[in-house]
Each structure stands twice: as structure tokens, then as C-alpha cells.
Amino acid sequence: MSYKVNNILYAAGGDILNTICVAITFSEAVNCDMLTEAAEQAVKRFPYFSVKLERRGEEYVLEHNIKPLPVIKGKSFPAIGSAETDYHLAALNYEGNTVYINTTHFITDGNGSFPFIRTLVYLYLHALHPGEIFNTDSIALPGSEIPAEEEEDDPYPSVLLPEEPIVTAKLPEKILRLDDLYNARGDRAGHTSFRLSIKQKELMNYISMVDGSPATFIASVMYKAIVQLHPDSHLPVVCGMQHQFRKALRKPYSHMCHVNIVPMILPERLRDKDIETINTMLRGMLILRASDENDILTINEHIRNELRIKDMTLEEKHRCMRNVLLDGIGENTFEVSYTGRVPWCGTDKYIENVSPYLDIALSGGLSIEIFSVRDRFDINIMQSTADTRYFDRFCKLLTSYSIGYTAEGASHYEICGHILP
Secondary structure, eight states: OEEEOOGGGGGOBTTBOOEEEEEEEESSOOOHHHHHHHHHHHHHHOGGGSEEEEEETTEEEEEEOOSOOOEEESSOOOOBTSGGGTTBSSEEEEETTEEEEEEETTTOOHHHHHHHHHHHHHHHHHHHOTTOOOOOTTSOOTTSOOOHHHHOSOOSOSSOOOOOOSOOOOOOSSOOOHHHHHHHHTOOOSEEEEEEEEEHHHHHHHHHHTTOOHHHHHHHHHHHHHHHHOTTOOSOEEEEEEEEOHHHHTOTTOOSOOEEEEEEEEOGGGTTSOHHHHHHHHHHHHHHHTSHHHHHHHHHHHHHHHHHHTTOOHHHHHHHHHHHHHHHHOOOSEEEEEOOOOOOTTGGGGEEEEEEEEOGGGSSSEEEEEEEETTEEEEEEEESSOOOHHHHHHHHHHHHTTOOOEEOOOEEEOOOOBOOO
16 A cells, blocks of 8 residues: 655655654553554554655655554654664654654644544553443544545645635744754753643633633743843744644545644734733734635645656755745744644543654744643643743743643653654
């Protein structure tokens, strides 16, 4: 069985890893044998995640990988696509109570991968607690039919769609980049994570009063933290808001990566505005720029790229799509992503924490992932430095808004590499 690669995959290589990791911490130590069996059963229902990358002439294809999905003990993980992972592009490792699910943004995203993760978690916990009754209505079980639109490897139209954008945003020539500040001070040092949890009811009560969403409110708070820490900077701040365009593509169940970075430009005149005003501005910008009409621009760009690279050599494809990726992401001060509420179907009673980890080399130096587990939001603030200032000021602002939270100290994390054939 073969699958067509997303043309953006040709951007991979060198310093562009784009790997992602979802860490799930359970209430008890991980059982390796049961996790391995659960992974083996899960990929029977999601065969498009049991793949390896192969070169055919001047192009890549995804081939079904008949070898078992790797499950490796230890927190560190070898590069996906390498011999150590039997060339798989998705693999697992574990340590203590935590399972780490590794893959690449070049083949999937949060909304594409979480049906698989939810099935994996269910199969594992069902084996671990056979007497427990879980609600399986929205869990894809092994042996169930795989809808064609879910497994489809090329969900894009063959011809361009009519373009009628509502509004487009032109980035300023210069913006405030945290990466530039890190590099200037020489304190860039790998990946650091700061995690905190907020009760959903408490946060949503406040958000409802300011007509916001979890993503726009958290972005507003981080914006206030950044500008308060850099009062002498007159440069605009850009929040790159991650947004999926499955709705505009008319492919809501596609497993592929359909994430776009929508730039939220916050000029200097907003620095002294209250949090309600900033949140309203961000919400309005997101509604306009993440509309179906604007998403068609992203879909058409994918089609144009497919036509552009069709007859290129592999080296030319790498070079072309690398430029496309970097230009498409643009420059950000920080990024925010919220996958939305994930229905855990009762398995979350055994889950202590869920933390997505990203390779933030493509961000402005700070990236925030928001995730929902049971009655709370788990928020993961990732940086390319151990600088605590942004996290400390972020927490101080939450306190000033009377929003309670529990926080963890800084921790270093690793993102696995990505080997191309």
C-alpha cells in the first residue's frame, strides 16, 4: 500500500525537523507489553500512520511499513525515519508514567492524529483495566470500516478554486522577535517547557465576559507579558495563530496536516490597552483571516506548488518547498495553538496530563499549546531558552485577572530528529 506525500514534506531536512511529540502522563506506570500490543492493534485501524518514506526517482512516496510500530523505553528517542525506528514516521517511547507519541507535522497535525491517539489510549487502558467500561461510541476500533475521506492521501482539488478573500494581512518589515533577543544575548539553549493548568470553568467564565476563546485570550495575556517586558521596543508584535483549513477544504476527517499560521498583527498603539480590548481585536482578526474565503488562498497555494514542483529534481523540490514553508510561516513573535476539546470517552480518568511538544525552530522563539483534559486546560509554553521572564509575567497577569492556576517549573525537553532516505 502506497500513499502520496504532502508536497510540503520536501521542505524537510537540515535544520527543519518539524517533528511533534504528544506526551501523555497516566496515573500509573506504563506497561510496555500492553502498550506494544495496543500500538499494534491501533495501526490496524490507522494504517496510514504505519508508514516509511521511500525515494522513487525524483520523488518521495509513503509505503506501508509492515514492521511493528516501535515502542522504546527511555525519554530520549532516535530519529523517526531512521534504521533505529525501522524507518517508521510515527513511533512511541515511554518512561515512568509517561508515553511519548512521536511523529512529524509533514504527515499529520493535532486534529489528524488525535483519533489515532484516542484509539491507542483506549486499547491500552482497556487491556490494563479490563473491568472498566469506557464509552466507545466515538472511538475508531480495530476492524471498523476506514472511511475513504479519512485515509485519502490527496484531498486537494486538481484545479484552482475561485478566490474571493475577505482580508489579507501584510506583515511589517520588522517585528519584535524573541529569537533575535535570545541570539543577541547568546542564551539560546535547546527546548525548555513551562507548564500550567487552569480550571476550565474558571477560565471560560472569565473568557465569556470578554467575548473571547481560549486561544485568543491566552494569546492576549502573552502579548501583554511580552510588551510589558520590552517597554522600549516600538516594533509590532505578531502572534502566529495556528488554524486548520479542513472546513474550507470540505475534508473534515482528513488525517493529513491541514494547519495554517494566521498572523495576528498587534501594533504599538495596542500596548496600553486593557485585556478585553486586545482580546476583542484578536478575536475579530481571527474570524476574518481564518474564514473559508481566506483559507482557499492556502488551498490554491498547495495546488500551485504541486504543479510547480511536478517536474523538478529532488534537490530542486527540497530547495523550492523549503522556501515555500519559510515564506508561508513568516516571522512571528510567538505562536498559539489550540486543538479544541478532545473527547476522551472516559479514559481521561487515568490521565494526569497531556502535553504536546514541538520543534519551535520555525516559531519566533516562544510557542504555546493549549489542551483540554477532564475539567482543566493544560497549557504548555515552549521556548528556545530557559529564560523564565515571559512565563513569570504571564502567571502574574493571570493572578491580576483573578484566574487561579497551578504551575510547574522549567523543564528541558527533546524533539526527535527526522531522517530522509
